[in-house]
């Protein structure tokens with residue numbers, strides 16, 4: 001047929017798409033065995049099987065490495081896949097991890113329950129207490145794992161200090177930068193050895209993608225983590241990578257607007273009746289108020305918490321009155337959403353531990369979006385009314 005295009009004919013001539021196309025193919029074709037060898041030996045770029053590598057993941061990884069100030073990036077099928085990959089690539093049976101006692105719940109479960117089954121022990125410490133952290137590192141550890149901003153109370157970690165401590169004990173510092181994003185801080189430039197992100201959140205930015213990434217500078221780790229991603233089946237799919245690349249293009253703009261909104265909202269909330277506490281690192285009453293500007297540039301983040309007088313019932317009333325702020329237990333959407341740590345992220349934490357951390361039944365977490373400030377304020381006002 002006249003319009004039939006041979007497989008070997010160039011489809012695009014001298015034109016090229018402005019936007020990375022979606023390479024929705026699980027496998028690639030090669031002209032001969034020599035071409036296969038050249039790709040396998042790294043002598044020329046190319047792809048063979050998408051679980052090992054595909055163009056959308058590679059392009060996204062390059063852009064993320066640039067954003068993090070890293071030599072390399074690896075994209076994974078979720079944030080949890082990124083943590084799994086970096087741990088299995090760097091830790092052997094019988095070795096130890098030291099981790100923050102304020103991590104995302106699933107990360108703590110991965111370290112304590114899952115890695116425990118494989119003979120890897122994890123000690124959880126208050127990483128905002130340098131002497132407790134040093135005491136744990138002194139016993140030996142392969143990785144020190146922390147989050148830039150903790151969930152939900154937004155404690156900030158002193159990345160340069162922790163990097164120095166970790167390196168003193170021949171341990172690598174890994175930073176989960178999901179709540180901050182590379183817009184607010186680049187942990188590798190502050191001394192961390194690896195940075196990971198859940199791209200599911202602010203970076204992809206539209207709540208339609210589940211992906212993760214690890215970035216670093218050490219070439220040996222690049223090879224080891226890439227192998228772990230393929231063998232453990234932790235890789236990403238092309239369409240999600242394509243969506244995340246599109247999200248990443250507006251990350252700076254979205255974060256700037258969202259951080260500005262969060263700072264204004266924190267101030268406004270602190271003067272409202274029925275609000276007994278506001279948690280935001282930009283406020284003078286936050287425990288890391290002095291440290292925060294040393295670690296975060298250009299804003300204190302888009303996450304904030306406030307506590308309603310009246311506990312769980314008051315939170316339910318707020319939700320019913322403010323449908324404009326959906327109850328949606330994630331973060332980083334392109335509009336403001338709300339979560340309730342006591343019944344979602346910290347549901348399985350004992351009531352005593354929740355009390356110790358200050359996670360009360362009246363505590364509401366907001367992921368503030370980049371929409372007009374007045375839109376958010378009016379929606380919150382409706383929630384607080386009555």
Ligand SMILES: Cc1ncc(COP(=O)(O)O)c(C=O)c1O
Pocket residue numbers: 078079080081104107147151176178179198199200210211212
């Ligand atoms: C701080 C943090 N790290 C990691 C993860 C895991 O990411 P994902 O859901 O993409 O696996 C989450 C998810 O909520 C998170 O909040």
